[in-house]
Amino acid sequence: MQEAALKAAGLEGSYRALETPPPFLRARLQEIRRDYSGVNITIPHKESVLPYLDELSPEARAIGAVNTIVCDQHRLIGYNTDAPGFISGLDEAGISYRHKKALILGAGGAARAIAYALKEEGAHIAVYNRTLERAQALCEALGLHLVTEPLLEAAVRSCDLLINTTSVGLQDPQSSPLPEGLLPCEGAVVDIIYNPSLTRLMQEAQKAGLPTLGGLPMLVWQGALAFELWTGVKPDVRVMYEAARAGLGEALQT
Numbered sequence: 263m264q265e266a267a268l269k270a271a272g273l274e275g276s277y278r279a280l281e282t283p284p285p286f287l288r289a290r291l292q293e294i295r296r297d298y299s300g301v302n303i304t305i306p307h308k309e310s311v312l313p314y315l316d317e318l319s320p321e322a323r324a325i326g327a328v329n330t331i332v333c334d335q336h337r338l339i340g341y342n343t344d345a346p347g348f349i350s351g352l353d354e355a356g357i358s359y360r361h362k363k364a365l366i367l368g369a370g371g372a373a374r375a376i377a378y379a380l381k382e383e384g385a386h387i388a389v390y391n392r393t394l395e396r397a398q399a400l401c402e403a404l405g406l407h408l409v410t411e412p413l414l415e416a417a418v419r420s421c422d423l424l425i426n427t428t429s430v431g432l433q434d435p436q437s438s439p440l441p442e443g444l445l446p447c448e449g450a451v452v453d454i455i456y457n458p459s460l461t462r463l464m465q466e467a468q469k470a471g472l473p474t475l476g477g478l479p480m481l482v483w484q485g486a487l488a489f490e491l492w493t494g495v496k497p498d499v500r501v502m503y504e505a506a507r508a509g510l511g512e513a514l515q516t
């Protein structure tokens with residue numbers, strides 16, 4: 263996706279995966295500081311990378327997680343493009359969120375970024391998570407409404423926007439984070455999982471006639487925003503979508 267965007271913009275460069283086991287994170291960042299224009303950071307380093315950075319954007323600081331680093335004259339600056347990337351995906355799909363009731367399933371790194379982004383846009387946010395303490399911590403940090411097990415059904419049915427940020431359904435089209443039949447009465451359903459492109463939760467929502475959105479738009483837009491931070495150039499997002507779809511098609515076959 264990033265290489266297709268570089269090519270389309272007529273820029274030289276390459277983008278590749280740098281497998282980095284946790285004990286090698288510090289050394290890897292020294293290498294980045296020396297040799298790279300920037301990197302994305304993914305599981306499990308999005309939070310643990312913070313102490314090694316020279317500067318953080320206000321969003322990354324508030325979210326407590328970084329997915330993009332810009333290397334500027336050997337200084338490492340951390341950003342979070344998952345948050346605005348999620349919002350761009352909603353905008354593109356015409357799903358409204360301002361002053362709406364959003365229910366987030368999950369309380370991990372992606373949930374934190376999405377909760378922060380939606381809150382900035384004036385949504386009313388509730389969080390439900392399998393591990394209550396993690397949801398409590400997120401709600402306390404960002405001032406969100408905590409949903410406990412007995413209140414989950416009512417919270418789901420009454421929300422305008424349901425967002426699955428758990429990994430339930432990842433590479434597993436049979437699993438859903440909610441019991442069968444439990445869906446918003448009228449709200450839209452977003453699943454940020456992009457593999458498979460149609461999760462079980464989305465299938466059930468579509469059968470019930472609800473608007474749905476998968477994880478590909480967030481993936482592409484967080485990448486497009488990172489590209490712009492690294493290069494100063496707005497990428498061709500259509501090219502990035504095509505490349506991401508092709509890449510995921512390949513991933514699904516292996």
Ligand code: NAP
Binds near residue numbers: 368369427429432456
């Ligand atoms: P994370 O920090 O590890 O959080 C995982 C979340 O899933 C936690 O809330 C965890 O609950 C929950 N969970 C895991 N297994 C569960 C189960 N069996 N039942 C119920 N809850 C379960 O991961 P993350 O970085 O937030 O990523 C979460 C998902 O979002 C992944 O599928 C990832 O691929 C996707 N993602 C997509 C994009 C995109 O661009 N589309 C970007 C980032 C992430 P506990 O707290 O109880 O463990």
